[in-house]
Amino acid sequence: EPEVTQTPSHQVTQMGQEVILRCVPISNHLYFYWYRQILGQKVEFLVSFYNNEISEKSEIFDDQFSVERPDGSNFTLKIRSTKLEDSAMYFCASSRIGGSQWGANTEAFFGQGTRLTVV
Amino acid sequence: SQKIEQNSEALNIQEGKTATLTCNYTNYSPAYLQWYRQDPGRGPVFLLLIRENEKEKRKERLKVTFDTTLKQSLFHITASQPADSATYLCALPFQKLVFGTGTRLLVSP
Numbered sequence: 001e002p003e004v005t006q007t008p009s010h011q012v013t014q015m016g017q018e019v020i021l022r023c024v025p026i027s028n029h030l031y032f033y034w035y036r037q038i039l040g041q042k043v044e045f046l047v048s049f050y051n052n053e054i055s056e057k058s059e060i061f062d063d064q065f066s067v068e069r070p071d072g073s074n075f076t077l078k079i080r081s082t083k084l085e086d087s088a089m090y091f092c093a094s095s096r097i098g099g100s101q102w103g104a105n106t107e108a109f110f111g112q113g114t115r116l117t118v119v
Numbered sequence: 120s121q122k123i124e125q126n127s128e129a130l131n132i133q134e135g136k137t138a139t140l141t142c143n144y145t146n147y148s149p150a151y152l153q154w155y156r157q158d159p160g161r162g163p164v165f166l167l168l169i170r171e172n173e174k175e176k177r178k179e180r181l182k183v184t185f186d187t188t189l190k191q192s193l194f195h196i197t198a199s200q201p202a203d204s205a206t207y208l209c210a211l212p213f214q215k216l217v218f219g220t221g222t223r224l225l226v227s228p
Contacts, residue, residue: 004162033215043163043208043218056214091162098215107153108216110162 002026006092006111013082013118021077021114023092031098032075033108034067036060036088043091048098049075082118089113121147123211123219131225132199140194140222142209152185152192155208157221163208167194199226 005024013019025032034046047057049067066078075094079086093108124143132138142152150171155163169176169185169192176183182195196203206221 035218042220043157045215045217048215089160093162093216098212106151106212107165107168108163110164113160113162115160 002109004092004094004109004111006090006114008114009112010115011117013116015084015118016081019079019082019116021079021090021092021116023075023077023111024073025075025092025094026096026109027073029094029096029109031055031095032067032069033093033095034077035091035093035110037091037113038088046077050098079116082116084118087116087118089115121145121211121213121217123209123217125207125209125219125222127220127222129223129225131227134200134226134228136199138196138199138203138224138226140207140224142192142194142219144190144211147190147211147213148187149211151212152183153210153212153216154181154183154192154194155210155218157206157208159206163210163218166207196224199224201226201228 007022032049035043037043045058047061048055064080068076091113092111095106095108097106122145153168154166157163167178167183169183171187180197184193204226206223208221209219210216
């Protein structure tokens, strides 16, 4: 069964350092997302990406964050200068359709997450 | 703004009983609603989608109802098993999936 894969599974970084979280979405999916979950809290939307551009982003997704699809398979989230409060589980997700077409068959498939710890 | 509410308290039930979880939403009229399961340290996994014109949807031991008048969805697990212990999230499509806080279900043998 196709799945979304994320690397690394755990990343420890020093405050102020840049990190890149990597994801390989399901191959025939067109919409890609990053979510984060701070320990004990809800899964929060960060950004959605379609047709090689950001389609929507949340207030959390400020100038410190960026996303890229550098080739036909990878989807990355970069945090330029990490803060302690960026410590969270980051989930990548993909869906076959989305945006204004949300409906049947638009379930999102999530990766296993990257646990980011900023020290 | 739109709001999704799930009971934040854990639901403890005995094996074999039916678990019922609630999802309420405000300031929105979604055409669809989805339910996901999340195990500790793992990503959410899709379970069921129900459309606004469907009152009820079933999948094996799972049943979801959708009352657009009450703005509420109920998620039932019948004949619950300890393996059903997890956090269950409802999600609404606001151009992207927005999740509720989730309800933790604990099924005791």
